[in-house]
Amino acid sequence: MLKQPPSNEEYLPHLAFDSVIFGFNGTQLKILVLEYHNTGLFALPGGFVRRYEDVDAAAKRGLWERTGLDNIYLEQFYTFGNFSRSRPDIMRTILEANGFEIPEDYWILDRFISIAYYALINYDEVVPKPDELSDNINWYPIDNLPKLMMDHQLIVEKALLILRENLDKKLVGMNLLPPKFTMQVLQKVYEAILGEKLRRTTFQRKMLTLDLLVRHEKLFSGGAHKAPYLYSFKHELTEQLSQEAVLSN
Amino acid sequence: MLKQPPSNEEYLPHLAFDSVIFGFNGTQLKILVLEYHNTGLFALPGGFVRRYEDVDAAAKRGLWERTGLDNIYLEQFYTFGNFSRSRPDIMRTILEANGFEIPEDYWILDRFISIAYYALINYDEVVPKPDELSDNINWYPIDNLPKLMMDHQLIVEKALLILRENLDKKLVGMNLLPPKFTMQVLQKVYEAILGEKLRRTTFQRKMLTLDLLVRHEKLFSGGAHKAPYLYSFKHELTEQLSQEAVLSN
DNA sequence: AAACTATTGTCTCACTTTGTTACATTAATA
């Protein structure tokens, strides 16, 4: 028996959101990618906007549904609105592979404009959950993604560009790292995002003179070498930014 | 007899665009603002997206309709999607003041998400034209705008923030100035955008070492002082950017 | 226990960029 797909009573037609969810595993910058049932199709996590729901709230809800996390750094970065980006043929494949009965003129097969967000999360805190249409959701390093459907590759590339631009302005590191971290790990985040090596001494000097960090006790990691200090971002900053993050506008 | 308003056959529901159109008159940074007939309401120029039209193309078309200009620097900068931003009461006032017969459940009174663009144009080249709903369209200096309806003030503020961020990256000056200009005028554009005075010698040195400008003949303005050189942006740059501008994605 | 290794924190020096002031140049005017 065929299942009933979502009705368009609940959602705004023609409007979707997609999220590029970044995480950092200590070495690589990764994003979450869904794989749809029985199709070999890979996609960004996304969803639709409810009729009475703020678009930001929809994106936040989508993030919560995939990660269980609330209060995440989330930023809208672009809206993809080309006519040709919509692919009813692909959407039909996905729905059919999931055993849905597809009504005549079904709304999900229409043209969609997608509002894209990127999120920064602490990799270790999350056990991602697939959505109803997907087999699984997994972390993929940004330089080794599967082939993504539709224009999702483009969305990721744009997200990465914007993330790089915001790297200094927005204290990106704060959201990708645990509360305490070594200078080396912080540097690795920067390197992973920028895709280039940085000079250790210059980086350290820069970070310290910016006066954003608090130094804590040393971390005795067990390595045969001098133990590094742990740092955290100053408390005022974490307050300020987590506000700005999800609420703005 | 009441006029027929636009039907939603032609346009995507719930979706609009608004444009912050910047111009520079030699002293002040200004934007174009519409005033609706018989309402005292001021708004940004905007419009709807046709069912088979790229969103960027819609914004470009809207700009052409208001300015007669094609090939303008136009950049999408944010999408405003809060539920509370839509104001059917205000839309009804505007339509009624224009003598439209408003159908039951009329689509324009629904919720709208607006994709916002900013444009940079050469002030001198333009004679703006009001739309069907408006008495007039005028330039207003950004620090002395009329009270704008709905969230349009917020849209302008965000546009200005983004414009400031892009000031160095995107060669903004090129699009606001005539092909040849003096260093003083270029500096005034920067000052108008940033809202602060800059140091003449530092600015001049910076601009010259960036190696973006070509120096031309002197401009004998009639002032009782040394005549300044005229400059233009290097040809390669103007090519490159005007492409990037309207097409990207 | 001493030597060794790898990483860390800091310093130095050269070089670049920016802030600030100074000054000679020059087109129009008195």
Add this chain to the structure above:
DNA sequence: TATTAATGTAACAAAGTGAGACAATAGTTT
């Protein structure tokens, strides 16, 4: 011809960045 006001450029100080050196040190090896 002297005066005026903006312009182009140089000079020097202050701040920031790139590159390398080096001592300190936690664990490992001998």
